[in-house]
Amino acid sequence: MPSKKPNVAVIYFPGNNCEEESLKAVLASGMDGKIVRWNERKGIEKYDGFIIPGGWGYEDRIRAGVIMAKDPVFGMIRKEAENSKPVLGICNGAQALVECGMIPGLKSNVEMALAPNKNPFIDGYYTTWVNVKNEQDKNSNAFTKFTGKNEVIPMPIAHGEGRFVTKDKELLSKLIKNKQIVFRYSAKDGDIEEGFPTNPNGAMHNIAAICSKKGNVMAIMPHPERASFIRQLPDITDLKNKFAGNIMAMEEPAPAMNVFRSMKKYIEEEIL
């Protein structure tokens, strides 16, 4: 058991607004962490893992995530990922990972996009709680080591461009074959209903999160850092109603915390 604690950088770009709560989830999972400004650059290689948080990096100029993806620090993070370090892109971070091609990462160019939501209820930016199902075995990537195959987890979404799409007709079957589709939008009982409201944004194949072929990089559109503690879960979830009136239980981890705990285990096993 390594004596050093995993140390994760939460990279803050101008316009991100989810870095604080992302760091909280990192620390609560047992890792060390720090919010690192995009332009600090020195010492990026010292960190054991990286989180690109949500928000409006560079005001979503041109497209969400594209300017972030072209920032020099992103090149450094890409190099660390090639050395197997874990990189978790949440929402805006996911968009940046797709814009730079690190996700799906099969070719050297951009192969997918996170397109504007297709939603019959609300046009544009949409927030709601969803359920996502883990499609993979526990050890197939760095982020589901504590999440069982077919386990369903509640998380909130808050985005206007969350629809995974691609022009490449063969890409989807490649992703499935490579075990790169980690989370898919599902009903609470795990049923993958392809329409709204189970699929909140029209993403192909109900994809909510994709990882790289090696499994150490993941782009996830829902926000695990907003569903990591019992107190964050909405009224509709039975877990929370059970603990009403119990402050200690309210602060306990909720299922999405396992994404961060998995990152910690991966770093301990592969990096340290």
Added chain:
Amino acid sequence: MQVNVSMQNLPPYMIACSETQERFTWICPPEFTKALLKIYNEDFELPQISIGAGAFVIGKVTKSQDYILRHNGKIVCNAPIKAVTQGIKYERAKKAPKRNFKEPNLKEPNDYSKALLEILKHPNVASKAKAYKHYDTSVMGNAIIESGYADAGLIKAADNSAFGVALKTDCNPRYCRIDPYWGAVNAVAESMRNVAAVGAIPSALTDCLNYGNPEKPEAFYDFYEGVRGIADAARNLHYKGTKYPVPVISGNVSFYNESASGNSIDPSPIIGCIGVLKDYSRAITMKIKKENSALFLIGERKDELGGSVYYDVNNEIGAVVPITDFEKERNMVYAVIDAINAGLLLSCHDISDGGLAAAISEMILGGDADGEIGAEINLDFTNLRSDKALFSETSGFVFEVEGKNLEKLRTLFKFYKINLIELGKTAGKNLAITKNNKKIINLPISKLKETWTTGFVEALE
């Protein structure tokens, strides 16, 4: 010393007075200036992020009594500071407008189920999910109760602390059209009821006062009465445990809101109330939690339908708005807060738009309209005609209590001298309302859901 601008040749008055958003000014001791500029201009590289962005020294505080603005070397403003800081006082004439509101003589509905559905369909009652799901309700990860689930939102206040902060805003412009004083009192009372309904103590108020043209004596009268109403309510709905007013700590005013033909908007003093919960885990939402719980009402129903949704659905406005009984209102709010914090209530909802019937329907549905437990209600507790009993918007609360907590509940409400009215119980898959042994409403939850979830959406189309 230059104010940074986004385009050249802006006239000096524009640089000085334009209300461009998202700018900050600092006044700092001179020894901090260099450090401050470094943070913005180097650490956060503002000039590299956006054209013209950055922190610039634009002036200094002096010992003289003048407010001086220079542009291109010329002095363009030189005023004594008192002129800038003391504000402008003027006397406005006020005159009570002639109001000719009358109570209508509505026939009793033949079909109460239909009447309730019309209420639930009204955009002021129907689910507002189409609006609030367009905004981020969980950023920062501290939301305990998000939009729609309860009468107020609730966030966790700070790390390593059990405190919760509740927030709600409220106003009913129709009440204010009838009576600008009581309408404003109601706005304060209702926003306080809303934070109390999640278990929080109303602790501070803020206001957003929207009125017509104050240069017209009738419009100014409405503003004057509105402010008087807010102040009276804040003074009389004491901060819990004290005889102190709940302070109005901030606010803004918007005047000159008129149509092109010069008609004033309805007076709209929007009140925001902040509530504090010592233990956020005690907070409850409005959704019914269990079968066979008891449902109670506090706040006797009165014939106060002026400005109500029921009258609006019948194309009337009425004349008698809900009048706040300050002592009773205080005690209702304190009792509900104590009951919630003692864990005695499973769910709670205050009564406002749509009255008692709308409140019960919303408790059955819950914020996401996914509720599955109905209610059996008996209206024999009141002598009011059933439509007035169901749809009057007199202040009150409805709450759900498990059998094991009934004795403690009665003791608590006796202490506060608040009458507990038994409404019925949670049961089944319908909303069933009975009066004098006759079932006057019997609606399946699915029908309530269909109407309540589409009313606001359809009104927008």
